[in-house]
Amino acid sequence: MASDFEDLGQTVAAVIGLGSMGAGMARSMKRAGLDVVGYDIAPAAIDRFVADGGRGATSPGDAVRGADIIVSVVVNGAQTEALLFGAGGVASVMKPGSVFISSATMDPAVARDLAQQVESLGLHYLDAPISGGAAKASSGQLTIMASGSRAAFEAAQPALEAMAAKVYELGDAAGTGAAFKMINQLLAGVHIAAACEAIAFAAKQGLDLDKVYEVITASAGNSWMFENRIPHVLAGDYTPLSAVEIFVKDLGIVQDMARSERYPVPLVAAALQMYLAASGAGMGRDDDSSLARLYAQLSGAKLPGAAKGSR
Amino acid sequence: MASDFEDLGQTVAAVIGLGSMGAGMARSMKRAGLDVVGYDIAPAAIDRFVADGGRGATSPGDAVRGADIIVSVVVNGAQTEALLFGAGGVASVMKPGSVFISSATMDPAVARDLAQQVESLGLHYLDAPISGGAAKASSGQLTIMASGSRAAFEAAQPALEAMAAKVYELGDAAGTGAAFKMINQLLAGVHIAAACEAIAFAAKQGLDLDKVYEVITASAGNSWMFENRIPHVLAGDYTPLSAVEIFVKDLGIVQDMARSERYPVPLVAAALQMYLAASGAGMGRDDDSSLARLYAQLSGAKLPGAAKGSR
Numbered sequence: 001m002a003s004d005f006e007d008l009g010q011t012v013a014a015v016i017g018l019g020s021m022g023a024g025m026a027r028s029m030k031r032a033g034l035d036v037v038g039y040d041i042a043p044a045a046i047d048r049f050v051a052d053g054g055r056g057a058t059s060p061g062d063a064v065r066g067a068d069i070i071v072s073v074v075v076n077g078a079q080t081e082a083l084l085f086g087a088g089g090v091a092s093v094m095k096p097g098s099v100f101i102s103s104a105t106m107d108p109a110v111a112r113d114l115a116q117q118v119e120s121l122g123l124h125y126l127d128a129p130i131s132g133g134a135a136k137a138s139s140g141q142l143t144i145m146a147s148g149s150r151a152a153f154e155a156a157q158p159a160l161e162a163m164a165a166k167v168y169e170l171g172d173a174a175g176t177g178a179a180f181k182m183i184n185q186l187l188a189g190v191h192i193a194a195a196c197e198a199i200a201f202a203a204k205q206g207l208d209l210d211k212v213y214e215v216i217t218a219s220a221g222n223s224w225m226f227e228n229r230i231p232h233v234l235a236g237d238y239t240p241l242s243a244v245e246i247f248v249k250d251l252g253i254v255q256d257m258a259r260s261e262r263y264p265v266p267l268v269a270a271a272l273q274m275y276l277a278a279s280g281a282g283m284g285r286d287d288d289s290s291l292a293r294l295y296a297q298l299s300g301a302k303l304p305g306a307a308k309g310s311r
Numbered sequence: 312m313a314s315d316f317e318d319l320g321q322t323v324a325a326v327i328g329l330g331s332m333g334a335g336m337a338r339s340m341k342r343a344g345l346d347v348v349g350y351d352i353a354p355a356a357i358d359r360f361v362a363d364g365g366r367g368a369t370s371p372g373d374a375v376r377g378a379d380i381i382v383s384v385v386v387n388g389a390q391t392e393a394l395l396f397g398a399g400g401v402a403s404v405m406k407p408g409s410v411f412i413s414s415a416t417m418d419p420a421v422a423r424d425l426a427q428q429v430e431s432l433g434l435h436y437l438d439a440p441i442s443g444g445a446a447k448a449s450s451g452q453l454t455i456m457a458s459g460s461r462a463a464f465e466a467a468q469p470a471l472e473a474m475a476a477k478v479y480e481l482g483d484a485a486g487t488g489a490a491f492k493m494i495n496q497l498l499a500g501v502h503i504a505a506a507c508e509a510i511a512f513a514a515k516q517g518l519d520l521d522k523v524y525e526v527i528t529a530s531a532g533n534s535w536m537f538e539n540r541i542p543h544v545l546a547g548d549y550t551p552l553s554a555v556e557i558f559v560k561d562l563g564i565v566q567d568m569a570r571s572e573r574y575p576v577p578l579v580a581a582a583l584q585m586y587l588a589a590s591g592a593g594m595g596r597d598d599d600s601s602l603a604r605l606y607a608q609l610s611g612a613k614l615p616g617a618a619k620g621s622r
């Protein structure tokens with residue numbers, strides 16, 4: 001299907017992975033005038049994209065053939081590697097001079113390795129993890145932590161401009177963008193766990209939790225994550241905006257990186273155990289603020305909606 | 312010395328503890344028109360207060376005799392108890408109807424116990440931990456997390472107004488203010504440790520640390536403490552604004568409270584171990600951001616000024 005449109009002179013962008021982030025990023029690029037073709041392993045995701053006016057592909061190769069820009073919005077490094085070099089991998093069908101924009105969170109060493117393999121084929125690779133959530137993906141307001149060659153940045157420019165409010169240019173080698181993203185995930189993951197440890201401890205003591213939220217968000221104990229996630233706990237609503245499993249994955253990557261570099265991460269290690277416990281207790285696909293429910297279950301603290309239990 | 316001024320009709324406030332916080336709070340009350348008398352166990356602190364135009368006392372009892380308001384700015388619950396009920400304790404000389412404003416961070420159970428003893432003597436007790444640092448103490452812009460009887464709040468009003476930009480009225484029983492402060496300290500202590508774990512990990516990977524600061528403070532991984540403390544690390548300047556020992560104390564209180572309530576605090580426990588290690592390595596009286604130096608020493612990460620070692 002994708003090939004019908006190859007010769008219109010428009011920049012063609014292929015988006016692989018049409019989840020809440022990828023679908024929004026595809027929408028932003030279409031709005032900016034790019035010719036966007038989408039693929040997802042879930043046919044329903046492609047159907048939604050087509051119903052939304054998008055152009056669907058029958059396989060990753062079908063999407064990528066003829067594209068100037070490939071935006072990979074898969075889950076992790078392993079999926080990125082499979083997309084590029086697995087069975088039906090797209091590296092072999094990317095057109096000369098095109099760029100692979102990789103947005104999955106991954107170990108910087110994996111990003112460096114993938115970039116080297118892609119570049120050895122005469123193609124460009126931009127290490128470009130994203131931050132901002134589904135709403136900002138859809139409005140073209142993401143933050144992108146990018147590193148790569150000058151040529152990769154130039155080839156990616158129309159897509160970056162369409163998707164992001166802010167592109168940090170972090171260096172000329174793949175891996176640096178990934179490393180910045182891991183530092184952010186380290187802090188984000190620890191802060192969510194700390195916020196949950198604190199709010200359930202406040203509940204255990206019988207404090208007025210709305211007042212705790214008011215006081216802490218105006219005090220030195222505040223974090224972006226406390227401010228953003230604790231309202232879910234106060235509402236007792238654990239509908240996943242970002243799931244527990246995301247931090248099982250991301251803090252796992254941080255812990256593995258740190259182990260291989262002989263760097264101690266006691267706070268990451270403690271937080272990861274709590275994400276694992278929440279996942280083990282059945283909350284893996286619930287909102288990451290579910291750690292507050294876990295602390296409540298472990299201690300008898302009373303939280304709004306916690307009695308509903310895990311799903 | 313204090314008694315010379317008893318009959319002028321002004322509200323008399325005694326400040327016990329003239330460190331950077333207490334001296335600033337005394338200054339704010341003087342500026343607001345209160346008659347302020349100060350005492351500290353260190354004669355040099357009294358001398359500085361007198362040189363600054365303050366009125367010094369020869370003992371806690373001398374300061375408190377005739378005061379309408381006593382502001383206790385000592386270090387912890389044990390010092391507060393000694394000030395009230397130890398040898399030369401002031402509870403026995405406080406005048407009827409006067410109020411004891413307790414600002415030290417302490418276990419809520421200790422605050423409840425002290426309040427009960429003070430109130431049984433016909434005196435008032437306001438549980439009033441403070442937040443904001445020396446500059447805000449001096450400018451009368453503190454945040455105060457207060458709880459106590461209506462009568463205690465009323466008696467304390469002139470002092471609260473003079474010292475604070477914001478007074479949270481958190482309930483009618485002592486202990487609630489202390490509990491709110493402990494929730495804040497839990498988060499603050501964990502966030503400083505996480506910030507230090509993250510920035511030294513970034514250094515270990517050779518990232519541009521100024522860029523890390525720029526990206527993180529604009530991202531979901533940000534915290535009040537990351538934003539406030541990491542500049543000390545980037546400057547390699549560990550002059551104490553708040554010392555490592557403060558969090559050895561405060562996370563120790565949180566851990567003890569949590570243990571007695573059968574509430575697990577794995578993040579607090581991990582952070583406390585790092586404060587203990589920093590103190591054990593000789594950095595106890597240095598800035599709390601010294602944990603970054605500790606992580607660097609443990610891992611070989613290169614931080615600005617870290618080679619200077621601990622003092």
